[in-house]
């Protein structure tokens with residue numbers, strides 16, 4: 001429900017070395033999917049390590065509204081008693097997904113092939129984001145949608161009573177669109193085929209297989225062809241949610257730019273569809289190592305060790321890497337400001353339709369902090385000022401976007417002057433313990 005409260009300005013002051021162990025919360029993408037797939041299985045799915053950020057809590061409430069029983073045992077341990085594929089009840093009220101594009105788009109997919117009607121809304125950020133990218137293809141299954149101009153929330157979806165299976169090529173690199181279509185395909189008879197030209201995060205595919213769905217993935221000339229057989233009986237699972245690489249990005253990048261730092265971020269998933277930032281930082285010359293590499297729950301995992309890296313060089317980030325680090329560009333642009341030379345980030349049009357227009361939000365705040373940024377529709381370039389050269393000293397707008405707020409807090413840790421964001425509230429959507437966790441490492445964050 002971010003964005004419904006009073007703005008809480010937050011300031012980050014230049015700090016001494018960051019050190020210690022940063023245990024970041026559970027993965028947001030996997031947390032949403034655990035709740036939704038748990039609700040579509042029959043019986044009790046047990047989840048530990050669930051991210052208890054506002055985005056995920058809104059999805060938990062939504063699953064209850066659709067008839068699943070969701071129990072919070074405390075300490076990140078949850079149970080979902082699912083109603084089975086096709087078993088959703090019609091919600092008695094509007095579903096408020098708060099700030100979460102992932103929540104609303106995946107839930108729309110899950111209900112679109114069931115004979116029920118639901119109305120969705122969110123905060124000012126979510127109600128400004130494009131939903132036609134999901135509702136247009138959901139219409140192929142037989143679902144009907146009425147929304148605001150431009151395909152915006154609030155929006156009502158009338159689920160298909162007699163859904164048909166679909167073959168669909170996803171036109172934008174979006175795991176949310178892909179996942180909405182797969183969740184809808186669960187209750188369509190026969191085989192639904194979803195093709196993505198560029199690989200995006202594959203948690204839905206992995207988890208659907210884990211829940212017992214018949215799903216295959218083939219790499220072809222057309223792209224990744226995902227074939228899902230509809231109407232499976234999903235089996236409840238025991239899920240241990242790994243820590244979120246997108247949250248790990250903040251202590252890792254903070255350590256890399258803050259003189260003298262040495263921080264360990266344990267248990268981070270290095271699924272190749274998510275780990276692009278870490279490869280990029282290493283390409284720039286950051287002192288980032290993977291310790292204790294292992295496999296957990298079928299996913300590659302390591303402890304990340306990030307140390308202060310004063311000799312980083314700007315690079316051209318390969319556009320083909322964009323999907324694997326799409327949420328990490330805001331904080332990468334901060335690191336780029338402390339490198340020497342230009343960092344070019346191209347092929348990133350999707351950044352303009354996130355919780356905010358992330359290119360615009362970062363460019364404005366970085367410029368206010370004395371950093372040069374050039375931009376075009378699908379690219380931007382940051383000119384590095386070197387390890388000690390970033391002035392800071394500005395108030396930046398977080399635009400109801402958690403990752404923008406956290407990126408500017410990281411900037412303030414190593415800039416010459418304090419950096420303020422007008423609203424730190426959105427941070428709780430994905431990283432509710434950001435402030436105490438960074439404070440324990442040595443960051444100097446304050447309110448106001």
Ligand code: S3P
Pocket residue numbers: 028029030102173174175176177179201326327350
């Ligand atoms: C997500 C997909 C990405 C990402 C978002 C989480 C997911 O969005 O930005 O934070 O869990 O599927 P897009 O699908 O819009 O790229």
